[in-house]
Amino acid sequence: MNANGFTIGCGRLLRAHRLRAGLAQEDLARISGVSVRGIRMIENEQRRPRVSTVRTVAQSLRLSEADRLTLMEAAQPDSRPPQKPENHPRRVVPRQLPASPRGFVAREAELGRLDAALKPPTSLLCSVTGLGGMGKTWLAVHWATTRLDRFPDGQLYVNLRGFDPVTEPTPPYVGLRAMVSALGVPVDSVPADVDELAALFRSITADKRLLMVLDNARDAAQVAPMLPGGDGSAAVVTSRSSLCELVTEYGARSLRLGGLTADDSRRLLGEQWDAERIAREPDAVEGLISRCAGLPLALGIVAAHGVLNPDHPLGTIYRNLVDDSANSAEDGDDIVDDIRVVFDTSLRLVGGDASRLFDLLGLASGSGIDVYAAASLAGLPVPAARGALRELENAHLVSRDSPGRYRMHDLTYRFAAARSSAVIDEPETVAALHRLINHYILTGYRAGDAMQQGDAPVTENIGLTPRCVITPMADRAAAFDWVRREIEDFPRYQAIALAHGWYETAWRVADCTRLFIDEDAINAVAEQELWRVAIDAAEHLGPMHLARAQSRFGNLRLKTDPSDSEAVDLMLKAADLAAASGEVAECARTHFMLAHRFQHNGQKAQAIVHAKLALAFLTETEEPVMIARVHNMISWTLGSAGRFHDARRHGELALAIAREYGLSHTEATVLGTLGSNSHKAGRHAQAERLLRRAYTIHSTMAQNPWSAISLENLGDVLADSRHPDQASEAWRRATILFEQTFRIKDAERVRTKLDSL
Structure with a gap:
């Protein structure tokens, strides 16, 4: 107590509230009607202010109920005579809700969910969580002010200041004291212990129908002591934190708020x-x-x-x-x-790893990231990255859009990107980007293996960047899903690699996609651009890199436009470059791709020419899978031209190689070609036998489209053999398998056959 007879601290509290409001003493004097001299004397604690003066100033500063009570108590003289406590609070009906926000729009679905969540007897506690600025308080207050008739004993409102950039979160004791005072408990009857005060509050509210809005909570521990007693009162809690404990321990319903349309x-x-x-x-x-x-x-x-x-x-x-x-x-x-x-205030909720990961996410694409990419970006073990992402999710700085995958709100991403350029130094930025891009390259190769499921994996031994991890691929469907999700970001990462002079990395961003090109959901035009940039990068590398980039670029152009003669010339140039550099296997692959394109376009003679050129170059290599594939292509092309004897010879050569080297996928593929050729030659029984063997082998492998191809061809044979029911069943199963392996165009083709029966 000072010489003027009131508790020291009132002046300091008033000054703190004024400064937080951004007001000078003159500003406060103008809006409150208290003289500048009077405000100065109160802040300097030169005189004890009147209660009415403190109340006026508090109202002018728009203080919360808890802050107003604290300020007024600080102004009371310590020498005041004790008042006899009342045994029971007087009947008071508090109406503390802020005014309903002007211009409140939409949120009809969310208002309905609040109605359902706070409808006895299902639940009387609901948390409204979401990113800062998402409108949680607006929603809670609007809902509360339009349902006053459900809570005749009053409405309480406490700003818990969980994420206030200036002040500390409101202690549970302060919030409880404000609420019991609003319910008529005299100040002198308020227990000093928080547990006793919480018990008193529960007793007071046990038989009431009150509504509480506990706004901007830091966490569940701050809220728990302030929950009402009985089964008639309801509480709406808003927070940027997920408040999981309110759900698990108190049975709260949870409403996560998203953005407006x-x-x-x-x-x-x-x-x-x-x-x-x-x-x-x-x-x-x-x-x-x-x-x-x-x-x-x-x-x-x-x-x-x-x-x-x-x-x-x-x-x-x-x-x-x-x-x-x-x-x-x-x-x-x-x-x-x-x-x-x-x-900034939301970031204060998370720990060191999570905060650093948030900054690093500003370097990544804003379209989303899985746990393994995040671990690579931050150089963290996968469990640590998963924990950091969950922390960010609890703070609503990221959201989960599928198991193990997270994304940011657009504004959050822009904030993270701005922070990353400000707080992450150049060496860490470079290292993080290098790990992230290599993650996508290595996972791209892994996805290619899973999608093809052939006898020759495409993953090359390029080595793992330290602290870089690969997203696991459980099956072909998982690989396909990963590619569809991530491929749109490849051009961005390729451009970053090129800008840093990482030419091998920029080239591999395209190279890891080379087995995606025959998949329905992959955009050939977009992939062309990857390979065009890869050609620029390859100019700084060796002839093999340039030859492969040119041949893949030309192949994709031919897929888009079969009449593109410049693309053919580019692929022939690539083949010559590879041969001159001693890269005969690459030269053979280029001729094989040309043969495949010509065969697909019905140019059988040119297809056979390039297939035989591929065979000639392959005699200098030890690539049995490639040799068998070329013989199989020649067999298919000759069979389509009616040259069944020569077709069978090449097919049997391919089959012998596949069996010698234990290449089961290649064996099944060749059996399918031999079966189709037998069908074209009118040998239906032989065709059926070969195609059933092909299907049997392919069906032992993980989910793949080749089983569907065998079934479709088998259905064709059965239909021509006048077995429509068996043909229908084969086609029906083929349609399902094509859809399961995302070959939508193939599924539509077979469905047309079904409709024609």
């Missing part, structure tokens, strides 16, 4: 801006909606800037928002700074 974002802005202004600059409005990415906080700040600056073109606000480096006086930079504070 583009239409709802448009409605929100339409509540603030007049229709004429929006119609005048539709492109700017759409750009702002896209840039805000459905985050209500960002949309609200943008809307406010438009309201406060009615003469500013919306296009100016959009350009400044896009350019984070704009002058600090511009609208956009203010918006970015306001949003940045939200993410």
